[in-house]
Amino acid sequence: MKLNRLFIDRELVARAEANRIAQRLGIPTQEVNSAGEVFETVMAASDPVAAGKRMLYLTANRGAFVRDCPGTSHYTCCGYRILHVGAYCSMDCAYCILQAYFHPPVLTFFINTEDFVAQIEKEFNKDKIQRFGTGEFTDSLIWEGLSSVNEELVRLFSGQDRCVLELKTKTTAVERLLSLPHRRRTILAWSLSSREMVSRCERGTAAIEARLAAAARAAAQGYPVAFHFDPIVIEDRSLPGYLETIERIFAAVEPANIVWISLGALRFMPALKAVIENRFPGLPLACGEFITGLDGKLRYFKPLRIRAYRRMAQAIRRRAPEVCLYLCMEDDEVWREALGFVPAERGGLVAMLDEAAVRVCGLKR
Ligand code: SF4
Structure with missing residues (x-):
């Protein structure tokens, strides 16, 4: 920071x-x-x-620390629960939705920790599998140099068997977490892209190689890991860069230690288009041909999304046929065309992800 x-x-x-x-x-x-x-x-x-x-x-966060992910209407949602520990981000990605989400966006950190511990402990008493994360309104690990919030969360989650915490980042700030007694109840997750997209669109983030080296260190300390390709930018010749990153993942970590991998093509509310054009002039990111989805967000045409997902899914499955692979905010047609099935055939997306958390993190039903 x-x-x-x-x-x-x-x-x-x-x-x-x-x-x-x-x-x-x-x-x-x-x-x-x-x-x-x-x-x-x-x-x-x-x-x-x-x-x-x-x-x-x-x-102080005077509202709810624990919230349901807002998801998006008309598309399949993953049933994630947000732990709202802070807001916004010190890194600067052109496609970051947070630029237009907060009015105005200000790096914010909540210090009424006792309230948030109480709210989370209440969740632990519910008799069901739940997946939580802090990486929805901020990057989970930018707070590492400032606060012990992650340390506290890892310890909290390590003391129970039904909930898993996902800390999602584009940094390499895992050092302090490595030696904690996590009991595999915390997943360390990285948002990934291609090397070209990182240099063009992601100011201040760690290089792909560095993120994967951090993932390898986390895995060596017994942490389950996860990866998110979101957003995937679809342009002429952009796909090989993503496929290269996929190869790098499997050179860094064992497939059996990966809880899930998600794919999500670039999509954004119309308000973000102007922000990108003003703040990143010359970047043709928002100039492609987009359609307005059922949720009001701009998206690539369906055939483009399906083709990109299919190629990436093939590359992932070649290396890790068992890994839980899912699409972020897509409909059944895209699932079927890209992955060959729809979530309902496997009990729904929520059940698929819960099952992955049970299998890889050892949660108990
Ligand atoms: S790292 Fe994530 S939260 Fe931070 S600017 Fe980039 S997209 Fe936004």
């Missing part, structure tokens, strides 16, 4: 966690009465989306 300003809610300044973070950062710090004061500062910048990545706001 390259932060230049810290904001702390006035009512939280006396908290030990706020002091620890402020000391670690050693940057100008301002107490605020409300989020509005932070937003005003961010909006005054010439590029608020970039400014929000360099300022950190420490506040």
